Amino acid sequence: MFRKTFLWSMSIVLLGGVMFSASDASAASQAKKFRNCSELNRVYKGGVAQAPGVKNKGGKTKYAPFVSKALYDANKKLDRDKDRIACEK
Template identity: 40%
Template sequence: MSLRSLTCVPLAACVLLLAVPAQAAQPKKYKNCAALNKVYPHGVGKPGARDKSQDERVTNFRVNRAVYNLNKGKDRDKDGIACEKL
């Protein structure tokens, strides 16, 4: 093996590893709350959102404005948190 091919392999691996997280970070619109809760078990909310529930309030939802904006139709009580659950 030449020196050139030895340096090319690690470089290609680094580029591949750096590209994967960027794709995973893209906000996604989910079909329903069951699909969203597989990724965000307690829901997703915009910054500053507070659960309006009368019982136990959900406080451990993921804060992500981009994902919330794509899925705000699933925020039935309009409290800034989509698909919240304990």
């Protein structure tokens, strides 16, 4: 009985791990790529930051950036000053 319960619970844990990693991969692949900063700023006024603690190199900005690693990675080419914030305003 114990062995059956143990195997059943381990199966659930493994299945949960597979589902979690699949959802991470799909989130990264679904990140929208924008053609330019004008398009990105229509949706995200302050731009997109890679991480919450990132500091802007370009000086004072009007809006706070939206934080999303997947979205930043999809639009990395739009980060001209390489400060890990794409299209900051």
